Amino acid sequence: MSTRALIHVVDDDESLRTALVRLLGAAGFEARGYASTGDFLLQPVPDRPGCMLLDVRLPGPSGLELQAALQRQGVALPVVFLTGHADVASSVRAMKAGAVDFLTKPVERATLLDALQRALALDALQRTARDEGARLRERFATLKPCEREVFDRIVAGKLNKQIADELKLAERTIKLRRAHVMAKLGAGSAAELGRLAERLRNLSDG
């Protein structure tokens, strides 16, 4: 897996697309051009750091529609919009949908690269978060059912004695299982365990 960011450029204007790909290449990115949303969707999206530079007006489904479709599919590539004519309605819609920026052609190199950097940073962040979550879920998966019972109750804020009463087990046993849970999930305290639990809930919700 290459660490070099890949930027997907979707623009129907071939000339502009070529120029953008050329510029991004010169700026040290890897860029791929697509003439339409269809073109983009037909190709597999490699699991690489990257972002999208998306035109609003496109033949067929628009850039905004592509953005929405990708979100539904869980493809978390940050989007920078680049449009020839920025109308308020589409820019608001784009930003609400989580676009990193909404740029107007012709765009200054610095502005463009800055927006792309932010998008890549967001991507990196999302990517990290996604990795951590995955790791957390992996660790969580190693918990035995009896340990999970104890974890749930710790997260619910119960004391060892209360847990022992509920499970009709000895308090010592509970203490031992709590130590195992803490070790498996890599948490140093009950509060940390609570935060982990919250993140896990968020992950399973998202």
Place this chain on the structure above:
Amino acid sequence: MARLGLTPPHPHRPAAGSPARRLARLAVRAGGACVIVGLLAMCAQPATAAGKPRTILVLYSNSRLLPANQEFDRGFRATLLNTPDRQVVLFEEFLGSPRFAGRAYEQTMSRYLLGKYGSGPPAVIVTVSEAALDFVLRNRAGLFPRVPVVHLAVPRPFLRPLAPLPADVVGVPVDYDVAGTIGLALRLHPRARRLVLVTGASAADRVWEARVREETRCFAPRAAREFLAGQPTEVVLKRLRELGHDAVVFTPGYFQDGAGRDFAPREAAAAMAAASAAPVYGPYDTFVGAGVVGGRMPDFEDMGRQAGELAGRLLDGVEPAALRPPKAVPTNWVLDGRQVHRWGIDARAIPGDAVVRFRTPAFWEVYRREALAGAAALMVQAGLIIWLVLERRRRRRAEQSSQEHRLDLARAARFAVAGTLTGAIAHEINQPLGAILSNTDAAELILESGADRCDQLRGILPDIRRDALRASEVIRRLRGLLAMQEVERRPFDLSETAREVEAMLRAEAQRRRVSLYIGPVATSATMVGDRIQIQQVLLNLVLNAMDEVAGLPDGRRRVVVSVERLARGVVIAVRDFGRGIAPEHMAKIFDSFFTTKQGGMGLGLSVAKMLVEAQGGRIWAENGLTEGAVFRVELPASGAKGFRAPGHS
């Protein structure tokens, strides 16, 4: 024609009073005859009672065909015979004076008349002019002594010595106004300084000469009198020919000239008038028309009427003494209109009561009605022309203003279209600009990197150039659309225009997610007209079609433009697949400010129609067979009739 042959008093005639005495003697001598005459008269009476026609003998002094006699006869008969129950037989006799005269002739004539009318004597004898009266008075005793006599056309000077006439001899004297006529002549010719007086050589002519000499004496201070008396006609005419404008001629004509030739006075006067270089005047009514200017004179027809009146009343049984005839036959100013004109006589000098004969009626008098109608027609026409000219000017102004208006409206519509297309245009321009910017940025980065990537740079530069041209092309199109231009008529390529429209609308169609298809245009689609306006029409129609299909499912968001070439021109069809035009809207869709769209101005189609018609074309709409509407624009081809030459707007 000859004057009436008013035989002047004979030179040998005795002094005043003598004829009366002679008549008296005759009456005594013919005493015996009275019985016969009385019987005759008695014979006549029962005839009257029985209603049998009675006779009137008209005795003329001169020959039969003198026009004066004929005029007299006309007046006489008209008056006498206009009473229907009056049974009258007229007989005319002519003494032939002055040619025939003398005692022996009179006796022969008397015998003749007695022999002819003795068995049925006339009820009334009418004598015309002095010779006849003279004859009857002198021979009455032997002729028809008891028959009343009516005399007419006898000059007053002739009657004076006869007075008093017998009671049964009545008549109306006439005045031949020599002094009046000459006075008028001198008044009508104020520059006349010579008065030429022409008379003849016969005895009667000598009487006239004496009278003229006597009556013109009073004019001597005013004009020098020159007498041409008893001269041969050639001499007279030669003298008259040599006259200048300072002369006026007066003549009563003559019966005989100095060379012994016989004339009717009217003939003589006519010859003189024809030859004379100066205007000729005369005392007789009959001269008027023979070349004489005119004079103060009685009318012979009037005399005939007077005679008819008197004779009629005598026939009706009125006693001669009870007749009380007028004192005189009225005298009139009579002028020949042609001569008045010929001598340039001032109309203001002519007496107001003058009778102007042969007057060339003024145009106004003859063609009064026609002239009025003509003038009216002319005025109407002139009015019409003025109205038309004004109307034309007004219309030209209106056309001018409507043309300006149309330009303004077209321009406003173009701005509106441009406004509609703002997004698309911005996109169109920003696209190449963005590419240029990105390319230059890339080139910069490449150069900064120091790496030897000349091939990459070489690829960038043509792209920059192409995009720059692309941007400028968009601006050119936009300028073309918005430029304030006069309507021009130039050849242009319809296919190129269609391509431009397509280029302009491509982005807009994309934005609205409408598929716009502009069909192939024949390569030879060269038209004459205003390219921008046709472009405008196409833009309006396509934008309208795009509005129509907005909000429809994908498959129906289509607009198809096709161009069909006909012999007379081209038909551009813009088809949409929308809901079509409602039948109740069909008639109004090209009206200004008619719109079915929310926020629509209702100008697009009306402007399109206006522009198409300005190009000499027509536009109409119809619904598609299954869905949508088709707008068709027919434009005349280049060189087709109906197009004015290029350069004329």
